[in-house]
Amino acid sequence: MIENIITNILTFDMNTIGLILGFIGAVLVTIFGLPSIPLLNKGMYVEIKVTKEMKIYSAISRIGLVFIAVGFVFQLLGVVPANQ
Secondary structure (H helix, E strand, O other), X not given: OHHHHHHHHHHHHHHHHHHHHHHHHHHHHHHHOOOOOXXXXXXXXXXXXXXXXXXXXXXXXXXXXXXXXXXXXXXXXXHHHHHO
């Protein structure tokens, strides 16, 4: 009985953490945009000077994508013990 209570608490917390991380990641990606793919820039005729601000935006957007992925893993881990 105590094991079930602990499992339910951990499952809820994992889902909540995953949901929060996914939400934060989605907000970051929405505000800062998706990072550009260097492969697409190779065919351009005009070379674009990459500024420090562009690098910061790209880094933050990548962090947002990582948050979304980690949030998904937390949600997945929160569901797996409940089905066993």
